Amino acid sequence: MPFDYYGVLSGTLHRHYRDQPDTQGRWFHVNLEVDAPAGRYHCAIDVDSHKSNVGVQWKSFTVDAGALGPAAALAPGYHDLDSTPDSGAMDYLRHPELTDRTGVLFRRRPPSWLQELLDLLGSRPWHTGSNVDAAAALETVLAPGQRVLIFGEPFTDDPEGDLGMHNVHQNQGDPEGSQWWPENGIWQDGATVTQRPDGRYDVFLNKFSSQADRTDSGGHPVG
Template identity: 65%
Template sequence: MPFENYGVLSGTLHRHFRDRPDDQGRWFHVNLEVDAPAGRYKVAVDVDSKKSAVGVEWKVLTLHPSVLEPVDAPAPGYHDLDRSSGSGAIDYLRHPALADHPGCLFLPRPPAWIQRIRERISPARPWTAGSHLEASAALEPILVPGRPVLVFGEPFDTGLGMHNVHQNQGDPYGSQWWEENGTWQDGATMTRRGDGLYDVFLSRFSSQSGATDDDGHPLPPPGAA
């Protein structure tokens, strides 16, 4: 089932560090420490694994805070979010500021002539594919100590922390994450720059689909029966 608890952590970035190669477990993380009124939170951002054949994809965006309303500047601390449009929740495929074509709500892949018009009006923001080390290197420049930070994802069951800070939909049928698929529950890391804009890191695994139904499950490829 989709996440029972989903939300955003607002705080100040204290520091970040990578997992050590000898104790990372299966998945490799860039770890953040975020200060908030309740204490120092640990945030685990998945950036793939040396031990897995599943690759990672990412993109780095710069966004005006107004496009993130109503969570553009929440009070420090953790806040639950409804898994719905307009609540402040994140959905890579449906949020107008995050979709592959900015300003366009998600739809199944359009006809080629519409796609060409979309490319002219709002150029695509493609995903970059690479290793966990390349993904880490793409994330780390926005992790400036002292910056205000927003982390979207699932809170730890116990203790102060956040995980599942990546796409949380589109996992294939038969995978262990199929039942956790859901819309409006994606994770993201955002840090606020001195000019007020947000630097944003989004990530997903190569096994996850970029087109999903209302339950967050993968849509069949175009032309499939």
């Protein structure tokens, strides 16, 4: 079933750091410490696969505040979001400002010459690389003191009661038989969003190559 709790943390970035090698097996995160009225939150951004043979993918782009809907105007703190299009929730496959605008035409990555043209026309393709590549891409939009919005699932079972966010990645399209299949759902995707000095927002999206780019109303793969 989809997440019991899904929402967005609005706060100020204190710092970020990468996991040390092998601290979580082969899983790798960029960790953000975000200050909000309730305290300092630990936000774990997945930039590596949960399975060694599955790659990570990401994309980043800039949008106006209006593209984020109600989320852009939220006060500092954690806010639950309904998994609906008008709540401010994220959905990589359905939100009109998040999708690859050429996805309807191309199901595979086009040739390099065509990709350069598509980039000029506003395409938002997925990039594939190592965890180091993904971490470096995320870090280009992180700066201490900036406002951030972290979409995902709040920690609810931390024995020490620490504040935090996880599942900050696509949360739908996991294949049948995987341990994450039961958590598939629409309008519950994670994302890292940072505000620029000019008031616009940099959006960083991340997913795993095993996750489908077409899903049904339950968030399960189709096609």
